[in-house]
Amino acid sequence: MKLPREVATFDSASAMVMSIARFLHDRDTPPMGRPTGRLLRPVAATATRLPVRLRETIYSLASGAEARPAARTATLDIEDVAARIVGLYPQRRYPAVAVGSSNGALVHLCAALGIAWLPQTLLLPLRQRQVPPDDPMRAVHAFDTTARALLARNPDFVLHHLHDPNQDRLTSRRMAYFRVKRTRLGPAYERFLNRTLDAGGVLLLAECTRRWPTTRVGERHVFQFGALGGLEPSQYHEGDPRTAAYLRRYRAGRTRWEAPTPDGESPEAEWGFEPALRDDAIAFARRHGYQVRRLVFDEPEDLSPLVADLYRWWYRQRGLPADRLLVESFILLDPWWALRTGCVPYWSTFPVQSSADALARHLDQSDTYDHLHLALFCHGVESVGLAPVDRWHELLRRAHVSGSFAGVDPRRYPSDLSTFFRFQSALRSIPARHPIPEPLSLSQFDRFFAQHRHRYPAVRLDG
Structure with a gap:
């Protein structure tokens, strides 16, 4: 079982697809979501004994190694990638299939229900060399030509170019984060659903409503500075003593980040759900006699x-x-x-x-x-x-x-x-x-949720 080379394996969506797909094949999850990841264990063991700065260099090289040339990403047909993703799952009947936001707890819910999950968001890693982590002003337009070509070839996706110098500092030295969110199920997902969903089965939409300030770069293309983690969105744009100390530690030559001014909000690049997919999924379900259920939650950990x-x-x-x-x-x-x-x-x-x-x-x-x-x-x-x-x-x-x-x-x-x-x-x-x-069974889950929903005010199960 191999993930498509065009998507990052060191990422939530890829690792979670591999985890639930292998579970449905009655297998465990390999290191870093891929069986060949075990080959890196001796390197990691050696690196762990090195000084911190050398460890950081090795981490940066290893995590950025799967970045693809921008010219290759520009010509990518994401439907080909989707076809290979659905091919990871056992081709059998399911009472339901989940579609939508990446989420580790959702992986365990799918395992409990014995169902597959199709991600809305994928990370396309681009090779990046000339953009320092602490220079988001340079990052915002670094790959505009690539973005336009990619989106022209893939009209059913929106692109979130993510740049986070806080948590992704080491990886972003060598890799730019292009996260694409589908606005339609698309042929590969539709074929899988028609082939595997039981008659009258459930299309379970997993919808994380988390949003983030973004800057519009082009049609279906936004730039997100910062990401969900240790800082709130405003803290990326305002001066903060902790941020200043962090930048001094890495000799960034500044005490705060200068970033593009946000002009709107969008679904958070990694975790947020793009609502346009919901309308297409509902229309597809009506055409084929499936049910639609919505599992809606505010934050990934909810x-x-x-x-x-x-x-x-x-x-x-x-x-x-x-x-x-x-x-x-x-x-x-x-x-x-x-x-x-x-x-x-x-x-x-x-x-x-x-x-x-x-x-x-x-x-x-x-x-x-x-x-x-x-x-x-x-x-x-x-x-x-x-x-x-x-x-x-x-x-x-x-x-x-x-x-x-x-x-x-x-x-x-x-x-x-x-x-x-x-x-x-x-x-x-x-x-x-x-x-x-x-x-x-889905009815068992429904009964459990109905009896305990007062404990989870940030979670809704509709439909």
């Missing part, structure tokens, strides 16, 4: 408590212990091992302070867990808003019996490159083993 509680209820219905919490982080997730080990999955976007606070609220509102396993995605830098390791130690102490890091060395966080490989080893080391169960 689904995480719901799915964690669903799994806990499901385990108890099966007579299994439900006392082991697995806290996943960005692309460090694995639905197959979660079910095999009887872990309750709780997905967090990034190891930032807001995610730590959200996890704390979930622990406050839940029965105590005996065991807590905590993964931390390491993006290589001490970005603004990153939760310090002491905060994670504090949360691990909330476990009644034992709390431990799942694959990350807290002494080297957030630049522990080996965590992408040790995460799977940490899951395999959990002693409990259970068979993969028969999927939950």
Whole structure:
């Protein structure tokens, strides 16, 4: 199973497609979402022992290595990419198929229901050499020619050119982020749905309503400065003591970023749902006799408590212990091992302070867990808003019996490159083993949500 080379594998959508596709094939998730990722383990192990600056250089080289030449991206037919994505899934009948926003908790919901997920957003990585991370004014128009050619060839997509010098500092040294969002299902998705959806089956639209200030660059083309994580949108444009200290640490020669002035808001580039797809999906469903359900949520992590509680209820219905919490982080997730080990999955976007606070609220509102396993995605830098390791130690102490890091060395966080490989080893080391169960039915999920929806005010299930 291989992802198309044109999309970034080191990304939420790609990693989550691979994770749920492999689960439906009764397989676990490989390191970094690809089986060949294991070949990089010796490099990561060596790099982890090096000084921080050398680790940053290796991270930048490795994460930017999959960037494609701009000329090649300009001629890309994204429908060809979509056809290869749907080809990753078992070609069998499903009671429902999810379409829409990338979301780790959604991956676990799809695993529980035994259904596929088709992403609205894909990351096309462009080779970038002459744009410093701290110069968004240069970034905004660096690939206008490429963007125009790409969009002319692909009329059913909008382009979000994302530039984030905070969390993506190391990768953006060598790679520009072109995120494309489909406004129509398109031929490849429609063929897959007609071939695999049960008669009268459900098209489940996953819609994250998170938005971000953007600058219009061209038709169907916006530039987004900053991204969801440790800073709010206004903090990217205003002076902030933490940002100033961060820029001094990297000798940026400035105390704040000078960026294009936003002239509107758009769905957040990585996580937000482009509403135009909804109308096309509804029209398609009506033509073919399918149902449409909408799972709407404000922030990516809003689904995480719901799915964690669903799994806990499901385990108890099966007579299994439900006392082991697995806290996943960005692309460090694995639905197959979660079910095999009887872990309750709780997905967090990034190891930032807001995610730590959200996890704390979930622990406050839940029965105590005996065991807590905590993964931390390491993006290589001490970005603004990153939760310090002491905060994670504090949360691990909330476990009644034992709390431990799942694959990350807290002494080297957030630049522990080996965590992408040790995460799977940490899951395999959990002693409990259970068979993969028969999927939950949609009616079971509906009943659970109806009984507990008061606990999730930011989540709606319509239709």
